[in-house]
Amino acid sequence: MGVRLGVDVKPIEACCEPLLAGALSEAEAEDLAAAFKVLADPARLRLLSIVANAAAGEACGCDLVAPVGRSQPTISHHLSVLTEAGLLTREKRGRWAWYRIVPERLDVLRDALSPRA
Amino acid sequence: MGVRLGVDVKPIEACCEPLLAGALSEAEAEDLAAAFKVLADPARLRLLSIVANAAAGEACGCDLVAPVGRSQPTISHHLSVLTEAGLLTREKRGRWAWYRIVPERLDVLRDALSPRA
Numbered sequence: 001m002g003v004r005l006g007v008d009v010k011p012i013e014a015c016c017e018p019l020l021a022g023a024l025s026e027a028e029a030e031d032l033a034a035a036f037k038v039l040a041d042p043a044r045l046r047l048l049s050i051v052a053n054a055a056a057g058e059a060c061g062c063d064l065v066a067p068v069g070r071s072q073p074t075i076s077h078h079l080s081v082l083t084e085a086g087l088l089t090r091e092k093r094g095r096w097a098w099y100r101i102v103p104e105r106l107d108v109l110r111d112a113l114s115p116r117a
Numbered sequence: 118m119g120v121r122l123g124v125d126v127k128p129i130e131a132c133c134e135p136l137l138a139g140a141l142s143e144a145e146a147e148d149l150a151a152a153f154k155v156l157a158d159p160a161r162l163r164l165l166s167i168v169a170n171a172a173a174g175e176a177c178g179c180d181l182v183a184p185v186g187r188s189q190p191t192i193s194h195h196l197s198v199l200t201e202a203g204l205l206t207r208e209k210r211g212r213w214a215w216y217r218i219v220p221e222r223l224d225v226l227r228d229a230l231s232p233r234a
Contacts, residue, residue: 019223023184024166029159037157042146049141067140103232106136110230113223 009084010034012105016112035109038085043070044078051088052101061097126201127151129222133229152226155202160187161195168205169218178214 015031017024024032039045046068051059065075079099082088086105091098132148134141141149156162163185168176182192196216199205203222208215 019162019166020169020218020220022166023170024163026159026163026186029162029166032162033157033159036153040150040154040157042141042143042150045136045146045149046141046143049136049139049146052137053140069143101137103137106230107232110227113227113230115220115224 009038009081011084011086012038012108016108018112018114020113020115032112035085035112038081038087039109041078043068043074044082047075047078047082048087048101051099052103058091058098058100061099064099126155126198128201128203129155129225133225135229135231137230137232149229152202152229155198155204156226158195160185160191161199164192164195164199164216165204165218168216169220175208175215175217178216181216 010031012035015028015035017028017032019032047064050064050067054063061075061079064079065072068075070078079088079090079097083090083099087102088099089102091100127148129152132145132152134145134149136149164181167181167184171180178192178196181196182189185192187195196205196207196214200207200216204219205216206219208217
């Protein structure tokens with residue numbers, strides 16, 4: 001899956017050690033870096049922000065191409081990365097897929113940046 | 118500076134719009150993505166975690182090469198990216214530079230991932 005998507009996408013649920021709680025091992029740092037890499041793209045951030053603010057909390061894939069200003073295949077790619085990472089859920093209904101944000105996965109990343117206890 | 122460092126590093130202080138508060142513009146998304154890109158590297162995350170947990174809250178650049186397992190020029194590069202982004206401060210004393218974490222800058226990124234009010 002990582003190869004097909006061009007980025008090493010793991011479900012964010014599986015990570016992440018807090019950045020400040022102790023020195024990170026290489027494996028812990030790789031998992032956390034991969035999670036931040038999912039967010040390190042403007043098109044993906046725009047997709048997340050649009051879906052999060054959509055009416056009824058869900059957005060049709062068909063309504064995401066125009067506002068983000070990328071091609072349909074590019075949008076599809078980024079939606080796959082976000083879904084694979086667990087930041088979006090996808091539900092197929094007829095011809096289109098509908099997306100919802102999974103705020104708990106953003107919480108995981110926020111918690112990884114929390115100050116030391 | 119961005120060209121020299123190989124990544125587009127802006128001070129994180131200057132950004133960032135909350136991801137979930139409304140649909141991000143392209144410019145807002147680019148700033149936020151650039152900030153997450155600084156964190157999307159395992160060596161940089163290890164450096165941050167080591168400096169954050171160093172005795173007296175500061176670490177000598179001379180003590181950062183061995184634990185992270187990269188070459189000295191690579192470590193220097195990553196320390197420059199982190200300093201440029203405002204996540205570390207650097208103080209030169211004699212031959213060596215000493216680094217401290219700036220937790221307020223991580224707070225900026227954490228806040229950008231906060232749930233909608």
